Amino acid sequence: MTRMDAVWIRHYTAASALGLGREATRATLEAGRSALAPCRFESAQLSTWVGEVAGVDAVRLPAAHAAYNCRNNRLAQLGLSQDGFAELARERIAHWGAARVGVFMGTSTSGVLETEIAYRQRDAHAGALPQGFEYRCAHNAFALTDYVRRVLGAAGPAVTICTACSSSAKVFAAARRMLAAGLIDAAVVGGVDSLCLTTLYGFHSLQLTAPGPCRPFDRTREGLSIGEAAAFAWLERPRGEPAGTDILLLGAGESSDAHHMSSPHPEGAGARRAMQAALQDAQLDASDVDYINLHGTGTPSNDAAEARAVHALFGSQLPCSSTKGASGHALGAAGALEAVICALALQAGLMPGGLNTRELDTSLQVHYLTRNRRAPLVRVLSNSFGFGGANCSLLFARADGARAG
Amino acid sequence: MLAAQILGVGVLGPGLPDWPATAAVLRAECPYAAAASVLPPPAALPPAERRRAGRVVRLALAIGAQAVADAGISAGDLPAVFASSGGDGDNCHEICVALASAERAISPTRFHNSVHNAAAGYWSIAHGCQAPSTALCALDASFGAGLLEALLQLQAGTEAVLLVAYDVDDPPPLRAHRPVADAFGVALVLGVLGAAQKGRAGLQLTLTQAPTTRLAEPALEALRNAIPAARSLPLLQALSRQTQGCVVLDYLPEQRLQLQLTP
Numbered sequence: 040m041t042r043m044d045a046v047w048i049r050h051y052t053a054a055s056a057l058g059l060g061r062e063a064t065r066a067t068l069e070a071g072r073s074a075l076a077p078c079r080f081e082s083a084q085l086s087t088w089v090g091e092v093a094g095v096d097a098v099r100l101p102a103a104h105a106a107y108n109c110r111n112n113r114l115a116q117l118g119l120s121q122d123g124f125a126e127l128a129r130e131r132i133a134h135w136g137a138a139r140v141g142v143f144m145g146t147s148t149s150g151v152l153e154t155e156i157a158y159r160q161r162d163a164h165a166g167a168l169p170q171g172f173e174y175r176c177a178h179n180a181f182a183l184t185d186y187v188r189r190v191l192g193a194a195g196p197a198v199t200i201c202t203a204c205s206s207s208a209k210v211f212a213a214a215r216r217m218l219a220a221g222l223i224d225a226a227v228v229g230g231v232d233s234l235c236l237t238t239l240y241g242f243h244s245l246q247l248t249a250p251g252p253c254r255p256f257d258r259t260r261e262g263l264s265i266g267e268a269a270a271f272a273w274l275e276r277p278r279g280e281p282a283g284t285d286i287l288l289l290g291a292g293e294s295s296d297a298h299h300m301s302s303p304h305p306e307g308a309g310a311r312r313a314m315q316a317a318l319q320d321a322q323l324d325a326s327d328v329d330y331i332n333l334h335g336t337g338t339p340s341n342d343a344a345e346a347r348a349v350h351a352l353f354g355s356q357l358p359c360s361s362t363k364g365a366s367g368h369a370l371g372a373a374g375a376l377e378a379v380i381c382a383l384a385l386q387a388g389l390m391p392g393g394l395n396t397r398e399l400d401t402s403l404q405v406h407y408l409t410r411n412r413r414a415p416l417v418r419v420l421s422n423s424f425g426f427g428g429a430n431c432s433l434l435f436a437r438a439d440g441a442r443a444g
Numbered sequence: 445m446l447a448a449q450i451l452g453v454g455v456l457g458p459g460l461p462d463w464p465a466t467a468a469v470l471r472a473e474c475p476y477a478a479a480a481s482v483l484p485p486p487a488a489l490p491p492a493e494r495r496r497a498g499r500v501v502r503l504a505l506a507i508g509a510q511a512v513a514d515a516g517i518s519a520g521d522l523p524a525v526f527a528s529s530g531g532d533g534d535n536c537h538e539i540c541v542a543l544a545s546a547e548r549a550i551s552p553t554r555f556h557n558s559v560h561n562a563a564a565g566y567w568s569i570a571h572g573c574q575a576p577s578t579a580l581c582a583l584d585a586s587f588g589a590g591l592l593e594a595l596l597q598l599q600a601g602t603e604a605v606l607l608v609a610y611d612v613d614d615p616p617p618l619r620a621h622r623p624v625a626d627a628f629g630v631a632l633v634l635g636v637l638g639a640a641q642k643g644r645a646g647l648q649l650t651l652t653q654a655p656t657t658r659l660a661e662p663a664l665e666a667l668r669n670a671i672p673a674a675r676s677l678p679l680l681q682a683l684s685r686q687t688q689g690c691v692v693l694d695y696l697p698e699q700r701l702q703l704q705l706t707p
Contacts, residue, residue, distance in 0.1 A: 043600060084548075138651075138698065147559060151536070154618075158540040167617050174621035179530060180560055180581035194698045196651075198589040199581045201531075201560030209578055216596040220446060222651070236543045241555030293576030295568040301556040312574060426556055427565025429577065 043219045043320070046211075047277040048286040048435075049131075052122040053379040054114065055268035056090030057366050060121035065383050068391040071411055073365050075252040075264050075395075080234045081152070087248040090266030090367025091234060092117070100190075107186040109150030109177035115186060115231040118269025128191045128273060131225055137194035141223040143214045144184040145200045145207025145230035147371030147425075150177030152235035183231050195223050201371070203425030204334070206230055207270065208374025211433055212291035214274050229271035230375035238265055238370060245301055253337035253368070255361035255393050256346070256407045258400040263336040266367020270375035272382075283439035286382045289418065290323070292316025296428025302340050303424060307348030310334075313430035314352055314420060321434045325353045327418055328434070330390045332377050334422040335361020336368050345422065346403035353405075360408040364394035374423040374431065381419045381435045388415050445650065446595040449643030450683065451604065452515025452633035454507035457481055457674065458626040458667065462510055467684035469664070470677070476663045481627040488570035496553060497566065499612045500532040503629045504563035505570060508608045511631035515643075517604065519571035522633070523597060524606040526564040526579040527590025529672035530622060532557065533614030563608070584672045586611075587630070588695035591676075594634050595649055604635040609673045625670035630680065645683055645705050652702035657691040679703055 052060055056074035057067040067074060075088045098113040119125040132140050150173075157168045176182050184199045196217065200209045207230020214226035242248045242265060249262035277287065294316060296309035303310065318325060331353070334345055342361075349359060362380050369376045384390060392410040399407060417440030424430045455466040459479040469476045483502035485494050488509065497505070504526060512519045535557050542550050559565070561579035568577055582589035587609040594607040610629030614622050637646060657678035659665040668677045678691040686707040693701045 151540075154536070155540055155543050158544040161544070161617060165617075167620065172621055174618070175583065178618075178621075179583055181529075181583040181586075185583070194696075196589070196592060196699075197582060197585075197696060198593070200578060201581050202564070202577075202579050203559040203561060213578070213593060213596070216600045217592075220596055220599045222446075222592075222596075236548070237539055237550075237555070237558060240543060240548050240550050241539070241552075241558065244550045244552045244555055293578070295564075295574050295577050297568040297572050297574045299569070300562070300565050301552070309574060316576075425561070426559045427561040427579075428568055429561050429564065429579070 043215060045277060045287040045289050046215045046218060046274045047281065048288060048382060049273045049275050050124060050127045051272040051379050051382055052118060052124045053268060053270035053376050054092060054118040054121055055366050055369060055376050056092055056266055061383060065387060071392060071394060073252055073394045075367055083236060083239050085239055085243055086250050088252045088264045089234060090264060092267055104186060104190055106173060107176040107182060109153045111150045111183060111231055111233040112186045114233045114267060114269045115183060118231065118271055124271055125191060128227060131273065132192055135224040137192055139195055139224040140193040141195040141214060141217055141226045142184050142188040142193050142197040143210040143226055143228045144187055145210045145371050145374060146180060146183045146232050147201065147203050147206055148232060148235050148237055149180045149182050151237055153177045155236050187227060191227065193227060202429035203427060204370050204373055205423040205425035205429045205431040206371040206374065208423035208431035208433055209293065211288055211378065212293060212431065215288060215291060218274065218276060226274040227271060228274055230372035231269040232369055232371040233267045234265065247338050249337060252395045253364055254395040254397065255335040255337040255364055256342050256400055256403055257396045258398045260337045260339060260342060262338050264367045266369045268369035268372040268376040270372055270379045272378060281438035283437065284386050285438035286385055287436050287438055288433060289436050290317045290321025290434040292320055292432045294430045298428055301426050303344040305344055307344035309428055309430045310345050310348035310424055311351055313432040314348065317420060317432040317434045328357065328420050329416045330419045331357060331359035332381050332419060332421045333359050333361040334424045335363055337363060342403060346405045350404045355404045356406055358390050358406050358408050358412060360391060360393040362391050377421045378433060381421045385416050385419060385435060385437050388413055390414065445648055446599055447637045447648045448595055448598050448634040449637055450632055450645050450647055451635045451643040452511040454510025454514065454631035455680065456503060456507050457628035463514060466680065470681040470684040476661060478663060483627060486570060489566060498532055498534055498557065499627060501563050501566050503610045503612060503627050504608050505567055507610065507629040507631035508567055508606060511606060511633045515633035517633065520573055521575050522573060522604060522606050523575040523602055524564060524567060524577040524608060525590050525594045527586045527609040528581060529583050529586040529611050531560045532562060533618050537615050537618060585696045587673050587676045588693055588701050598634060598636050604633060607632045607634060609676065611671050611673045628671040628674045630673055630676045645707050648704040650702045651699045652692060653699065654692045654702060656694050656700055
């Protein structure tokens with residue numbers, strides 16, 4: 040691979056069960072508080088815990104975009120409203136020109152909750168869906184990206200990446216390629232996935248949901264807790280003299296497991312390839328990384344495979360943790376949410392400890408943090424692995440220490 | 445300027461069983477005879493997966509295999525870009541029917557097949573391919589988005605990449621809201637320009653406001669409009685004729701893709 044320039048994360052925000060906006064998200068992480076609670080979502084009758092975002096259904100989309108109304112786009116709107124993200128985006132779109140701004144969003148289920156509800160209301164005779172069912176603006180995976188670009192007024196290239204739980208990590212890699220090629224001057228990237236019955240009952244059918252709050256890297260971990268989130272970042276090429284606390288995307292690595300649709304390669308071969316590719320892309324060594332935000336879903340097989348991959352590449356001393364015990368697994372939004380968490384971690388010098396873990400699984404030979412640790416951080420890695428064996432690792436850094444030191 | 449050479453082609457659509465037959469129709473050497481798309485079981489998958497493979501997986505794996513065979517290269521370490529305007533409607537329908545029932549019993553296989561990257565996952569398993577793969581959706585612009593992503597991967601230093609763009613019609617009642625006519629897919633193996641291998645044609649891509657290239661034959665033009673992946677047909681026609689020239693493909697409402705072909 041030829042060397043690609045770093046990308047500047049000029050602005051970022053998130054809305055998740057951890058809180059609305061950066062300050063609330065950081066405060067929840069600092070407090071070591073889990074946002075998981077027993078599932079009361081919609082009509083679900085499952086004994087599992089979720090990371091539900093409060094107030095999503097009270098969000099109103101702008102009237103001009105009312106056709107896009109669905110839980111997923113309401114959550115997107117809630118995210119865009121935090122930290123002045125939409126305002127900055129519109130200002131930068133005016134600066135660059137709408138056609139020079141791309142939109143790259145990740146989701147796994149978009150607005151399928153509306154389809155699930157519409158199927159309950161099928162016409163008794165003909166089986167038709169009710170009037171007002173929106174395929175294009177709600178059901179389809181592109182509905183999210185289309186909504187974001189319309190509400191912000193961007194008119195450049197746009198795409199939804201839909202690789203299950205790595206969707207919104209891969210958007211960073213795709214946007215970076217397009218920036219590097221000079222096709223655009225700025226990009227909105229992010230991920231939005233919202234609770235729905237397909238994922239709640241689907242993960243349950245695979246026996247991958249924990250009955251209580253998920254306990255990543257615990258000896259008796261029983262599965263994941265589903266969450267939801269909207270997370271956004273504004274990307275541009277680095278300006279002349281970056282400020283020390285500016286966050287850069289230094290590298291991205293992608294790989295396929297080629298093993299199984301819903302279980303990871305047992306040795307974590309795909310995960311290892313993705314992490315290695317991210318290091319190579321950034322021209323860094325394993326010793327240059329200060330912390331890994333793990334995929335760490337809390338399923339027995341995921342954590343074991345990921346730990347093997349991390350151990351093989353980084354040894355057993357590098358601090359790492361999963362933040363899914365706090366937020367739940369935001370699925371297609373997890374990559375972007377954890378990119379935001381990495382940016383906050385870099386700026387605050389905070390490695391968030393993994394929550395809910397009662398007894399560490401000592402067979403996993405990594406340095407898993409169960410308490411917050413404060414230390415200056417320069418470079419951190421974020422892992423996202425999805426069904427179908429779609430893996431992505433992203434390497435973020437503070438601008439004042441971006442190069443290997 | 446994004447550029448590539450086209451190393452291999454695969455096509456499957458209504459009345460278009462493969463690339464040689466499609467090329468003959470596009471060159472007007474034989475008339476277009478519309479007929480329902482026939483999707484073969486994916487030979488590269490193990491028997492159990494082969495039997496269970498839905499129409500989307502059958503289509504994607506069939507055209508991908510055509511394209512790598514045409515290019516004469518191995519799929520084993522070829523990065524891949526999968527693009528579909530809607531994913532697997534049959535599978536989504538079955539899940540929504542189950543969720544609307546009292547029991548809400550979803551089959552685990554249906555659930556893991558519900559991801560948009562299911563075809564990408566099965567492709568990687570079938571060919572033991574651990575190279576990166578992605579799965580995109582841009583509704584009617586999905587072929588264009590996939591082509592753009594594939595060319596950007598080449599620009600970023602990848603030697604060759606497989607693009608697989610495919611759409612399968614939804615069952616009722618979804619079909620009433622998304623009337624895709626039938627299954628159509630196109631796969632291209634794209635390589636960097638100047639590599640030793642001599643491709644079918646060179647390709648340069650720019651964003652444009654110029655009007656879309658339409659097909660003179662009304663039945664083919666109707667097909668181009670009826671299925672999003674068939675928005676690729678003007679490119680395939682130019683490729684079939686091996687003439688130097690420019691075609692403009694539909695992409696997003698605000699812009700189209702201009703492709704300059706050099707045989």
